[in-house]
Amino acid sequence: MKSGPETNDSIVLKTASKESLIKFGPFEEADFDPNKTAMVADSFSVRFLPKTARAEQLILVPRGEAAKSLKVLEQVYAGLLAMAADRSWSLMAVGGGSICDLAGLAAATWMRGINCILLPTTLLSMLDASIGGKTAVDYQAYKNLIGVFSQPAMVRIDISSLKSLDKKSMAGGMAEAVKHAVLGGKAMLDSIENAIAANGSVKTEKLEDIVKESILFKKSVVEADEREKGFRSILNLGHSFGHAIEAASGLPHGYAVSAGLGLAFDLAVKRGASLAASGKVKRLLKKIGLPTSLEEARLEAITLSGAIDFGDRLRTNISDPDSFVKAVEGSLANDKKRCGNSINFVLPMDIGQVKTELLSIDYLIAFLTA
Ligand SMILES: NC(=O)c1ccc[n+]([C@@H]2O[C@H](COP(=O)([O-])OP(=O)(O)OC[C@H]3O[C@@H](n4cnc5c(N)ncnc54)[C@H](O)[C@@H]3O)[C@@H](O)[C@H]2O)c1
Known part of the structure; x- marks a missing residue:
């Protein structure tokens, strides 16, 4: 995936480690390879999966902050293993900030790091959690205690998904x-x-x-x-x-x-x-x-x-x-x-x-x- 120049519909975030492409508008087919992309979503955000996504490559996690645990992180790894996801695969997060944080950490650590694509579907995750490469799960009473900095390859922001947000x-x-x-x-x-x-x-x-x-x-x-x-x-x-x-x-x-x-x-x-x-x-x-x-x-x-x-x-x-x-x-x-x-x-x-x-x-x- 190549990052194009910054336009009205895209922003490029450049750091020493990576160029992340932040794109506005509905998901496009060219954004990912459905054969080699595992997806993390919850029972609600699953409705925002791209149409070409493969059901057998979906890893369902709990809604909200409950997704940010070592136990759920392990479930994501188990899902990747079952799909035989190798380094050429991507991991896509579809949901709020909790799923972006969880999937970002899973992508950064699976086989020492695979491509991460974020589809934030809440306002908070669009304007904050999906931007900047902070990934984490909570540990015991502490928030975000276990995590790494790792920039996503792409963030796709479709404002229309906010229609269902209360x-x-x-x-x-x-x-x-x-x-x-x-x-x-x-x-x-x-x-x-x-x-x-x-x-x-x-x-x-x-x-x-x-x-x-x-x-x-x-x-x-x-x-x-x-x-x-x-x-x-x-x-x-x-x-x-x-x-x-x-x-x-x-x-x-x-x-x-x-x-x-x-x-x-x-x-x-x-x-x-x-x-x-x-x-x-x-x-x-x-x-x-x-x-x-x-x-x-x-x-x-x-x-x-x-x-x-x-x-x-x-x-x-x-x-x-x-x-x-x-x-x-x-x-x-x-x-x-x-x-x-x-x-x-x-x-x-x-x-x-x-x-x-x-x-x-x-x-x-x-x-x-x-
Ligand atoms: N990494 C960062 O830089 C960063 C920055 C800010 C916040 N965060 C983290 O983000 C988390 C909070 O994220 P959040 O506020 O998105 O909540 P969340 O991800 O914890 O929960 C979102 C809830 O809204 C539902 N949902 C998702 N999309 C929806 C939609 N379009 N319509 C209706 N319901 C929808 C989900 O099913 C879920 O129940 C916290 O864990 C926080 O620590 C991370």
């Missing part, structure tokens, strides 16, 4: 778009504000532009620092608190990141950041229907608890505010990116301006309980 899942995806815009600057944030209808949903006609702008921003960061030696860590904005909230509440990733972003702004304001920027971003997140504080995250987790499978990841009683805060503190203290007793925390100082500071976990916990 408003809550769209909102979750917008959390990462807002995060990119906070980092990317005022023009990006304005274009998101203009894309949100009065009822908080994204205007359909603006969707593809929002996805493209977000991808172009992430591409610029990944191309500058593929392996997160420094600069790429700005993309962790909202994620220190966000991952702790996700682990404690079981909230979907985007919702937890939104609450983490709101809290990061509150903390940054205490350390001299723009109050106006903080207010603007939090109003936007709220308009989209996303939480911006610990308590809003807890209430959202209660609302969503009937709709999502928390599995064994829910370790706390979310109906009790104190237990919830304690659980978030516990997760923060176990942050896998901590340096000793501190965390490199990304502080949003203004729109388009962040700074990273080493803050002690005790300080962050005191902030959460203040």
